[in-house]
Amino acid sequence: MSDTSYDLIVVGGGPGGYVAAIRAAQLGLETAVVEREHLGGICLNWGCIPTKALLRSAEAHRIIRHAGDFGLAADNLRVDMAAVVKRSRAVAAQLTRGVTHLLKKNKVTVIDGHGRLTGQGGVAVTKDGKPVAELSAKHIILATGARARSLPGLEPDGQRIWTYKEAMVPETMPKSLLVVGSGAIGIEFASFFHELGAKTTVVEVMDRILPVEDPEISAFARKAFEKQGMTIHTATTVKALKTGADSVTATLEGKDGTPQDITVDRVILAVGIVGNVEDIGLDATKVKVDRSHVVTDEWCRTDEPGVYAIGDLTGPPWLAHKASHEGVLCVERIAGVEGVHPLDTRRIPGCTYCHPQVASVGLTEEKAKEQGHKVRVGRFPFIGNGKAIALGETEGFIKTVFDADTGEMLGAHMIGAEVTELIQGYAVGMTLETTEAELMHTVFPHPTLSEMMHESVLDAYGRALHF
Template identity: 45%
Template sequence: MSDTVYDLVIIGSGPGGYVAAIRAAQLGMKAAIVESGPLGGVCLNVGCIPTKSLLHAADVLDEIGEAKRFGIKVGDVAFELAGAMKHKDNVVKASTEGVAFLMKKNKVEVVAGWGVVAGRGSVHVKLTAGGERTLTAKNILVSTGGRPRPLPGAPFDGQRILSSTDMLTLKETPGSLLSIGAGAIGIEFASMFRAFGSEVTVVEALPRIVPNEDEEVSAELEKAFKRRGIKTMAGVKVEGLDTGGEKVVVSLVDSAGKPQQIAVDKVLVSIGILPNTQGVGLEDAGVTLNSRGFIETDGFLRTSAEGVYAVGDCTANTPWLAHKASAEGILAVEHMAGQSVTPIDYGKIAGCTYCSPEIASIGMSEAKAKEKGYEVKVGKFPFSANGKARAIGQNRFGFIKIVADKEYDEVLGIHMIGPNATEMIGEAAIALSHEATGASIMHTIHAHPTLHEAVGEAAHALEHGAAIHI
């Protein structure tokens, strides 16, 4: 047994785990974090941060391609994937080193190894450096995250059938790429590698791409992707992958029921995640998992086992978002500390997709609001009529859409597609968390000239049936 009793031992150092450790230290708790890999988890190492680093390279390439519009003459432009990957690696290194610094600053002990819940208040660690150690804790927080889910019958091979993690280590830009799955991950890589020079196809089993977004957003992205030369196919059933030849042959049935075959150099499978909940001792400790292996928790992130909490992508029925995991980590720790906390409203968490054009949304779509029985009103404003979007040459596609309850004017959802949408969604998050009305957003004076003006214009359309500038 350990000669130290911790207030909290955390298994996993992703954005749920390391943030929870910092908050625990701020509250005077003695915390340790057990991690078998690099600090920062998926998000910092093979997720959010590296992909956004590469997406910035894609954005720079697109900007250069448009330079002539702004009177800028550019000579021969060559893209080197190795250079973009080096930038990505440098960003990841700085980020993980930043987490290590924060652990040291907050006096959180980092134990390198594989942690297993070994009973009430006990975590057994197989140390990376050899040997074993048992940590004793008043509370345990499981933040083990998830991993890419393979296509049934076609496991990842790291060469031609690729996970999102594999995509981050490519040595050359593929001539052709097909993404199976048109959620955030598949769409971001499709957008990125089209900018890098690949011929890109995206297929989606559900009736439309980015199926979690408002239907009008899906339609607008499809138009934008078509202009960029990205082929999208929705309502598609993938029948199989043949890797026996020079190219991967993807057999599918399209939305009309017609069999097709598409031959490509690489296939990205982005159909969701599997939880990292096996081999962690959860079931033996009395932690309930759902049928898919995700951990069941209550509103305070408690599991069915006393003293064991869980946060992040390993938990059931919540969105797979890094910022959600961090919020959960803070809430769980504050609950352990006896503070008064309020369960998270998962319907008011912003989601972002960093393709070109960007997508961001929060709250209910128009269809979802109607499904829940609301009589809704909608206000929209296109970026084609926004002065700042024109000035920066980003006015071809995109809009702001506000969905509100017709009776009480409460804003139910805000949906964005267009330039800087992933930054502007912050205003929408404040609006929903503070129960804003369409009128209150309309009467908020938005600075000119900004992209944010489109939010105010959409609110004016919501309240008065028409925006000012269209």
């Protein structure tokens, strides 16, 4: 067993942890990462990346299925689920190898094992219950991430009732599927399985799907999904799940309290996450935990001197890019880099890779009004855009929200093709504290989908040109 001292120890090698370690090494800090499973964390191995690979297969399936719309013929289309999953896993493996290379390139020490705080700057590392190393550092960043939440009576069994992990590696395509929860994870899986042939039902306890999005986006998304053939129940609770030989019977209860049973091949639970706060040595520290998440200040500091926390272990939004940004911010603050600013979570874009895609940044119209803003709102539909028509992707719209008095951009909300790529333009604008004037004076290239961003701004001020 080794005993080593570092300037910084990062516990967890996900998108927050490994990025923090690389930035620390760039700043001259002797750095170690302790990771118990896979470098890259859930995002690279079981979340963001492999799910996008699955969804890309679904997108290719959809395009081929509509080949006739483009003057092409494609016959005998079939799904090879084993090959779809194999590609997804290969993509994840490639990126994990990339993270390993980056850490080695930056001379970050990687220790395979489970890290646990031991007090006074200490971290004990074990593997399979056996001691591996006793480490010490002046600064320790906790980046242990989160896992899928399970509710009493709705526990996953890994066979018929799945979490995201099982949903990513199905051996066969279920003929019918129930997705519990309509946040980004639930809707992405619903979109994937439905496109590849599963009869899909989505249940959401809130009164609308994608509940963190602008209500107009949620309503449009629901209509689009139902048009595709999905069944959606909102304001509905799953009261019980009863497994059969190769099926699951779910008891649903709506607002009126009337129970309804549906039987499906498989169930995916997507009802949120809980932080991995267990067995990392918090009990003997001053670190505060609120509803399974570590409490930090604007610099990612906990109440325990020298201990920091980033990413999904802390508060919302629970997004990989938020974790990475926090990792850099935290390390630069530790290293004394000038000009570091606290993270403004209102400017973090969120993306859902369903079909049609959904993306947003900033305040919804509803939230802006609740905060006392008098607003101006612009909208522009995909059907009014030449590139969208040429692509055969005319479903969707872009919505922008401005402060009516100052012109400050408060938020932007999109649904449609490639909006997960478009949203960053508005995110940059909000970071630069842009107003409607700068956006109006920006020249957008033609023909592009991005022209709709310009038109939505113009529409907020009664100046739309193409609708």
